[in-house]
Amino acid sequence: MKKNTGNKIGLGAFVTTGLLLFVIGIYFIGQRQQLFRETFQISAIFKNVNGLQPGNNVRFSGINVGIVNNITQTTDTTVRVDMQIDERTRKFIKKNAKASIGTDGLMGNKIVLIAPGTSSEKGIQNDDFIEAAIPINMDDVLLKLKTTEDNASNITSDLAVIMKNIRMGKGTIGMLFMDTVFAQNLGVAVVNVKQGSQGFKQNMDAASKSFLLKGLLKKKEPAKKDH
Amino acid sequence: MHGKMKQLSTTDHIKSLRGRGSAVLKGFFMAVSQLTDFVLRFFKELFKPPYEFSEFAKQSYLIGNKSFLLVAITAFIMGLVLTIQSRPVLVEFGAESWLPSMVAVSIVREIGPVITALIFAGKVGSGIGAELASMRVTEQIDAMEVSGINPFKYIVVTRILSTTLMLPLLVIFADAIAIYGSYFGVNLKESVSFHLFFLQVFQKLDFTDVFPAFIKTFFFGFSIGLIGCYIGYNANTGTEGVGKAANSAVVFGSLMVFLVDMIAVQITSLFT
Incomplete structure (x- = not known):
């Protein structure tokens, strides 16, 4: 008889705890879904x-x-x-x-x-x-990305052609980088320009001291100052 | 002569196979018919007084309380293992913070009810099958009929009702314990407070996860009790029948759990 009562109490506790757990679970899910709030x-x-x-x-x-x-x-x-x-x-x-x-x-x-x-x-x-x-919209973003990607692709392919031409020594920049004769000539030309400008300066100095051109040069000086 | 004999034996073999096939089919339909009768009788006896409350309470205690420890241990390990096994995949995606939600949804929706029902079929289904079969074998059921007690009401109705009502309760316990096991599993590799874990668990759980899973456990319990009682009640005489009944109760009970689960998932997917 005692055992029977104990069993019944055990069963009652088991059922109550189970239902309580279920209700707590439902309450927390409901709370998340704003069921029990104003x-x-x-x-x-x-x-x-x-x-x-x-x-x-x-x-x-x-x-x-x-x-x-x-x-x-x-x-x-x-x-x-x-x-x-x-x-x-x-x-x-x-x-x-x-x-x-x-x-x-x-x-x-x-x-x-x-x-x-x-x-x-x-x-x-x-x-x-x-x-x-x-x-x-992700579709719009992807569409814009596609356009950007196409442009980038075009730019890189153009760049590749330019780089190829430079390597082959085509065009001014290509000649500048790849043609050794051109580089030497350019160097010589720079030296010539330097020498020419030095000679020109000497000539101008001499001219400024010449009595024939002195008056003309003096007239131009005030005009320069006005500017 | 020899060829003719061979031809005859092949024809006989086909005939015997056909005969055996039709016998199996007949046996199957017979079993379905008897099971339907059994179910109808259960519902008839369920609502007809007198009610066997005392026996129902005793069976509920034996079926529910006595299965709790086994279910609790299984559930804890289930939650722990599921968490440990799922973690590496989620870490790969940098989504380990989803672990509590993912494990909770898996446990509540599917793994909790099904694993608990299988454990229940193994422990309770086989017990009912063996008990009723031994009662049949030792003619206790016949003795009850003779002494004026309705054995179906006293033995079958109380047990099926107990399994139907106790399994959902065990599943609630199993879900709660498995989620606690998952918390333990999460904290093996990282440190997550119980409060945060608790919030993450309920973050993804929805009524559509809980209610269909809870309702199907009543059907699981009913199927396990029904199969155990049916097989035990209709067991063959002889000690061999007891073992056979216990074995069949587990096999068919487990099979019924999966069949009911499949139907439940199909029905649930129609509404969610």
Whole structure:
């Protein structure tokens, strides 16, 4: 009889603990989904939700403050996203707050990000609509990347042709780098120019001392000073 | 002459194979029909008074409480091993912070219910099969009928009901213990506080993970109890029948767990 009572108490404890664990689990999952908290609803109209699903998180200042309640196609180009937000954050979200769609990490789920808006603006009300920022579409990014990649490819192929020509000694720069005779000639030309300019300077000095040109040179000096 | 005899023996062989095949098929349909009768009788007897509360409580204690330790040890090891084995792959992607969520979803959705049900089929299913078969062999069931006790209500209904209600509870315990085992596994290689681990576990768990998995455990428990009782109740006379019944209860019970799981996953995927 005693054993029977002990067994019954054991069974009762077993069942109670099991159910308690289940209820705790449900409570924590429900809490994450804002089931046991006071909430309010806001909506935003997007052109493209980029795979956002009901149940995805809504983040405000990096904190999860709610979940996406419902996503409905309203017209052929607009999608309405309803969000259930924790009542405690209502005072921080202003009427001109902006909603955008982002990703949780590199490979994570889609999330709605709410930017708070200006502090001078009025606080948001239940069932209000907030402005939606145009989400960055990965397809657009990839398209732009493709154009950049094409341009880079063209530039590198042109550069390769130029480098090839330089190596072959074609063109002025090619001759400069690769043609030793041209380089020697260039060196000689520079020496000649140097010598020529020295000779010219000597001539000009001599001319300035000549009585025939003295007057002409003196007339030009005030004109230089005026400039 | 010799060729004709050979031809005759081949024809006989085909005939005997056909005969054996049709016998197996007949046996299968017969078993399905008897099982259906058994299920219908269970539901009929379940709601018909008098109710055997005391026997039900005793069986629940034996089936639930007495299986707890085995289930708890298995669940702890399951959580620990799953975490250790999954870690290298996630580290490769730099996503080891996802380990608690991933392990929790795997345990709650699939591994917890199925492994617990298999352990349950091995321990409880075989026990019920052997117990009922020995009662049949020693004519205790016949004696009950003679003494005016409804053996089906007293033996079968209480046991099937106990397995149906106790397995979900054991799965809840198994899930909780396996997640604790996972926490232990995570902390073998890195240091994560219990609070953070707890938050990460519930971050990805959803009602669509918990409820379908919880509901299917009732069907697992029902199948295991039903198969154990059916095989034991209809066991052949002789000591050989007891061993055979225990063995068949485990084999068919485990098979039923996988069949029910497959159907449950198909149904769940329709709604999620």
